[in-house]
Amino acid sequence: MSRNVIDAVEQLVEPILETEGLELYDTEYKKEGKNRFLRIYIDRPEGKVDLDDCSRVSEQISAELDRVNPVSGQYYLEVSSPGAERPLKKPLHFERAIGKRVFLTTYESIQGRKKFEGLLTQYTPESLMIELEDDSVEIPPDKVAKARLAVAFQSKGGE
Template sequence: MSRQVSEVVEKIALPIIEAEGLELVDIEYKKEGTNWFLRVFIDREEKPVDLDDCSRVSERLSEVLDETDPIPGAYILEVSSPGAERPLKKENDFHKAIGKHVHVTTYEPIDGQKVFEGVLKEVDSVSLTVEEKKKTVHIPREKVAKARLAIVF
C-alpha cells in the first residue's frame, strides 16, 4: 500500500515541486507507532532548501491532497530536505554521487557481504563500482536494495 500511495502522491507533488524550481528526491509513506506519515523530500542544486521552500511546498501540496483525497485515513504530512545522507534512487542521483562517499545495501550477499561503504567510482546500467578501504566492489544494479550518500567522520 505504501508504494501505491507514494506513486499517487508523486504524480500530484511533482508539478508543485517543479513549479517552485525544486527537485523531488523521495516520498515515504509509513506507519510509526499509531500514526501514518507522508514524508516528501525536496532539494535544489544551486543552494540548500530552506524552511520557506518546505512551507510553500507543504501548503500547496496539502491543499491538493485535501481536494483529491487520494490517501485513505489520517496521516501527517512532512516536507523537508533529504539531509546529508540523501537517498540515491534516480539514475541522475547516482551520476551526481560519483566521487562521493556512499552507503549501499544489497538484497543478497556479494562475496558474503550485504553492506558496502566507500567512494562511488563508476556507475553504468549494469553495476555500481564502490571503492572501499581495502577493495573495489562491483555491485550489480538489480541487487541494490538501498543506496545513499554517507557522512565520513
C-alpha cells in the same frame, strides 16, 4: 495500495515543486504505530533546501492534497530535505552520487562482505563501482539492499 497513493501524490506534487525551482527526491507513505505518514522529500538541483522552502511547499502541497484527496483516512504530512546522508534509491540518485562517498549494504555477500563504504566511481543500470580503501568492487544494483551518501567527518589535526 501504497504504490497507488505514492503515484497519485507525486503527480500532484511535481508541478508545485517545478514552479518553486525544486524537485521531488522521494515519497514515502508508511504506517508507524497507529499513525500513517506521507513523507515528501524535496531537493534543489543546484543548492540546498532550507526550512523556508519546506514550509512554503508544505502549505501548497497540503492545500492541493485537501482539494484532490488522493489519500483516504487520516495521515501526517511531512515535507523535508533528504538530508546530508540521503538515501540512494533511484537511478538518478546514484548518477548524482558519482564521485561521492557512499555506504551500502547488499542482500548477499559480494567478495566476502555485505557492507561497503567508499567512493562511487561509476553507475549504470547493470552495475555500480565503489572504490574502497584497498580495492574496488563492482555491485549489481539489484543486489543493493540499502544505500546512502556517507558524510566523512575529519578531525581537526593534532588530537
